[in-house]
Amino acid sequence: MADDRMIAAPLTDSFGRRITYLRISVTDRCDLRCRYCMAEAMTFMPRSEILTLEEIAALADAFIARGVRKIRLTGGEPLIRRGVPDLAAMIGRHIATGALDELTLTTNGTQLPKQAEALFAAGVRRVNVSLDSRDPDVFRHITRWGDVDKVLEGIAAAKAAGLRVKINMVALKGLNEDEIVPMLRWCAAEGHDLTLIETMPLGAVDEDRTDRYLPLDAVRADLAARFTLTPLAERSGGPARYHRVEELDARIGLITPMTQNFCEGCNRVRVTATGRLYMCLGHDDRVDLKAALRDGGRDALDALLDQAMSAKPLRHAFKIDARNAAPAVERHMSVTGG
Ligand code: SAM
Numbered sequence: 001m002a003d004d005r006m007i008a009a010p011l012t013d014s015f016g017r018r019i020t021y022l023r024i025s026v027t028d029r030c031d032l033r034c035r036y037c038m039a040e041a042m043t044f045m046p047r048s049e050i051l052t053l054e055e056i057a058a059l060a061d062a063f064i065a066r067g068v069r070k071i072r073l074t075g076g077e078p079l080i081r082r083g084v085p086d087l088a089a090m091i092g093r094h095i096a097t098g099a100l101d102e103l104t105l106t107t108n109g110t111q112l113p114k115q116a117e118a119l120f121a122a123g124v125r126r127v128n129v130s131l132d133s134r135d136p137d138v139f140r141h142i143t144r145w146g147d148v149d150k151v152l153e154g155i156a157a158a159k160a161a162g163l164r165v166k167i168n169m170v171a172l173k174g175l176n177e178d179e180i181v182p183m184l185r186w187c188a189a190e191g192h193d194l195t196l197i198e199t200m201p202l203g204a205v206d207e208d209r210t211d212r213y214l215p216l217d218a219v220r221a222d223l224a225a226r227f228t229l230t231p232l233a234e235r236s237g238g239p240a241r242y243h244r245v246e247e248l249d250a251r252i253g254l255i256t257p258m259t260q261n262f263c264e265g266c267n268r269v270r271v272t273a274t275g276r277l278y279m280c281l282g283h284d285d286r287v288d289l290k291a292a293l294r295d296g297g298r299d300a301l302d303a304l305l306d307q308a309m310s311a312k313p314l315r316h317a318f319k320i321d322a323r324n325a326a327p328a329v330e331r332h333m334s335v336t337g338g
């Protein structure tokens with residue numbers, strides 16, 4: 001059960017937004033190198049600075065005690081870190097007590113054939129799997145060396161283990177825009193939801209993201225010309241806005257940080273694998289929780305969480321166009337997780 005502090009001091013920022021959703025990056029490393037996410041030669045955080053799985057579980061406990069109801073494990077690629085299903089089980093026990101509504105995971109899917117069953121056993125019921133293309137050559141190009149068959153195998157393993165799958169697809173001009181409708185049809189046939197994402201200017205990569213930026217308002221207009229899209233009121237706790245695609249009996253989500261700011265209803269914060277708490281994906285402000293976690297005890301940690309709440313900004317200020325080719329923040333998405 002959550003302790004009294006959950007009722008006494010739920011995490012609320014200075015704009016009155018309740019923080020109920022925590023994303024934890026368990027590693028910034030990855031077995032792929034998606035071009036919009038990472039440079040080919042990346043410098044990763046030193047292993048000596050990474051929190052242990054027990055420390056991450058203790059952090060999760062502290063956030064749950066302050067009213068967090070949903071936790072997503074992410075990265076980097078979370079499933080390449082050894083023991084992540086054990087971490088999921090440590091956090092997942094809060095679902096059984098009713099203190100946590102949901103534990104989910106964002107993954108590139110390559111390790112799911114080996115780990116899907118253990119994740120289900122730990123209490124995970126839904127996973128987001130990134131799949132920007134089902135074409136082997138395009139997939140290899142986008143991820144630099146990925147094998148799409150491994151990911152498709154992972155998605156099948158997740159489904160077989162009883163996990164609901166949502167496909168994340170970053171919309172990339174000239175790379176996968178022709179695959180959006182086929183991906184939607186495939187997801188409908190397989191029973192997966194699909195979420196399209198706009199590229200965000202996070203961290204330096206080897207190419208200019210503006211070349212590949214595909215605004216989703218144009219994609220939505222194109223989809224609306226082909227299908228009947230009914231906006232859905234329901235939200236999954238994250239930033240996606242969902243539509244029902246009537247002809248396919250499918251759902252599509254759109255994450256539009258660039259064309260339609262969604263910060264007003266933000267309920268999220270993110271912790272890195274080194275214990276840094278970022279209050280916004282688009283800002284560098286952070287609070288380092290590691291020392292308090294290791295030596296300070298729960299009161300010291302709670303004081304830092306309160307400090308973080310008062311510093312959470314109202315909104316990000318991403319821009320992506322020819323004049324704003326530089327990243328909005330130096331940190332890659334893989335550090336704070338998607
Ligand atoms: N490795 C896992 C994966 O790919 O699903 C989890 C981490 S990844 C950083 C989480 C999500 O962020 C993925 O869906 C990925 O496509 C997306 N992503 C990464 N860099 C991005 C960027 N610069 N703009 C928009 N989405 C990005």
Ligand code: SF4
Pocket residue numbers: 030031032033034037038075076077108130334
């Ligand atoms: Fe790895 Fe995910 Fe980034 Fe691709 S998007 S490089 S799979 S962390």
